[in-house]
Amino acid sequence: MAWFKRELKGIITTTEEKKEAPDGIWNKCPNCKKPLHYSEQVENQYVCHYCGFHLRIGSKEYFSVLFDNNEFTELFPELTSGDPLHFEDTKKYTDRLKETQKKTGLKDAIRSATGKIEGQDLVIACMDFNFIGGSMGSVVGEKIARSIDYCIEHKVPFLMISKSGGARMMEAAFSLMQMAKTSAKLALLSQAKIPYISLLTDPTTGGVTASYAMLGDINIAEPGALIGFAGPRVIKETIKKDLPKGFQTAEFVQEHGFLDFIVDRREMKEKLSSFIKMMKN
Structure with a gap:
């Protein structure tokens, strides 16, 4: 079957010898389906240069986009969740935590750091959706609370980047208590007259x-971000009515008064810097 083989020197002769592109070099835009090279994504701040779709990214990428020269000091990096309820479903909660920590390299669904943005001091707390859907558990609430305490002590503005599926069911009431805890801490931040900017990204729910995602002095979102409390199916079954198209997009939420601005990620650093200057003055 020689006519099925290429036998000239330097030409691949079998599919077994074919070299595949390394994982992570290329991916596909979820919106326009066009291929994106990793270097292009980084250069364009993880926004599709074909259609402007904002790719989902985590704390590592947000820190690199916002902090000057990607220089920052992480705050409270060793905090991890316990298992106060001894939750067991298909697997133990503690096992799920260990597996997710190993897979993502994260301790929990949030990282906090302090650094500079265009020369101005800023603390950023950023959620990671890859860690159990960015669910809000006791560590998320505690890191936000401690970050706010740090801001009050050092007189530094606070930026919260939300990306979450909601409360972490494996911690039940302990998770729900974080709503009141973080809201109370933000009230103290307000009393101290320290700026708080809330950035809602895709998705921010539950x-x-x-709680804290909607309590900013300025509430902003990225274009097209899914923002809501319950899912569309649950809402439709509750109110027994058809829902408007795109009713949980950032654009719809802004139109109905829950957001101040929608900001393109490529302009985010400049806009945040101007917001901070305005509020400090």
Whole structure:
């Protein structure tokens, strides 16, 4: 079957010898389906240069986009969740935590750091959706609370980047208590007259939306971000009515008064810097 083989020197002769592109070099835009090279994504701040779709990214990428020269000091990096309820479903909660920590390299669904943005001091707490859907558990609430304490002590503005599926069911009431805890801490931040900017990204839902995500002095979102409390199916079954198209997008939420601005990620650093200057003055 020689006519099925290429036998000239330097030409691949079998599919077994074919070299595949390394994982992570290319991916596909979820919106326009066009291929994106990793270097292009980084250069364009993880926004599709074909259609402007904002790719989902985590704390590592947000820190690199916002902090000057990607220089920052992480705050409270060793905090991890316990298992106060001894939750067991298909697997133990503690096993799920260990597996997710190993897979993502994260301790929990949030990282906090302090650094500079265009020369101005700023503390950023950023959620990671890859860690159990960015669910809000006791560590998320505690890191936000401690970050706010740090801001009050050092007189530094606070930026919260939300990206979450809501409360972490494996911690039940302990998770829900974080809504009140973080809201109370933000009240102290307000009393201290320290700026708080809330950035809602895709997706921001559940108890996160119902607490700290909507309590900013300025509430902003990325274009097209899913923002809501309950899912569309649950809402439709509750109110027994058809829902408007795109009713949980950032654009719809802004139109109905829950957001101040929608900001393109490529302009985010400049806009945040101007907001901080305005509020400090």
